[in-house]
Amino acid sequence: MKYAIIAAGEGSRLAAEGIDSPKPLVKVGGEYLIDRLIRVFMDNDAEEIVVICNDLTTLVAQHLVELQRDGLKGRPIPLRFCVQSTPSSMHSFHVISPYLSDSPFVLTTVDTIFREEEFSNYVKAFRQQIADGHTDGVMGVTDYIDDEKPLYVETDDTLRILNFLDHQEHPRYISGGIYGLTSSAIETLNGCMERGESRMRNFQRALLTDGRQLTAWAFSKVLDIDHADDIKKAEAFLAGQ
Structure with a gap:
C-alpha cells in the first residue's frame, strides 16, 4: 500500500503566533510532524510514501532529500516527493495523484x-x-470536535457513509482528514479539478455522487496543528493525558 502526505500549506496561522519553523518541521513530542507520519507509515508496511511540499522555503525539501539519502534514523524510506506551491489541498492532491493511480493508498x-x-x-x-x-x-x-470548520459525516448503522455536511444539528462524527482510497478515486478527483472545485470536502462529496462506496472508521481523537497551543494539546493527547 502507498501513503501520501500533503505538506504544501503555508502554516500562516502558526507563523503569526511565533512559530518560525515550516509546519512539516514543527516538532510534537520532540519529533518533526513529517517524520512522525513517515515513521508510522513505515510501521504499517509502506511500499512508497509520496509527499508534496511547497517552494516557499528550501528547508522542507532539503529535509526530504536527506531522508531519501540517509533514511529516517538509518531506516531506508521509499520516498518520492514534489516541490510545488498550490492554492489548495485538492490541488496538492492532484499534483501527486499520478503516483497514486496504481494502488490503494492512505492520504493525509x-x-x-x-x-x-x-x-x-x-x-x-x-x-x-x-x-x-x-x-x-x-x-x-x-x-471529538475541535475544529474551526468541521466537516460532518453522516453514516448509517453499519458506518456506511451517506453524506458529508457543513452543518448537522446532532453530529455523531466529523471527518478526521484521513483518506483510505482505491485508485478509482483519482477519476473523481480529476472531475473535481475539471469543474474548478478546490476543497477536499467537495472531493469527498463527489466520491458519493460518483457512486463510490465509502465507510467510516472511528478514531478516538484526530487533532490538527493549526495554532501554537495545538502543539501542547497534541503532546498531552499522545502522552495519554
Missing part, C-alpha cells in the same frame, strides 16, 4: 495527529475491506 495532511495503534487498526480494516470488495474507501472519522 502533514499536521494530522492520531494514536498510532488506532491508525494501525484503521489500516488493517482498510486492507480487509478492499480484499473483501466491500468498499472504495475508508475514511477516518472522530466524534
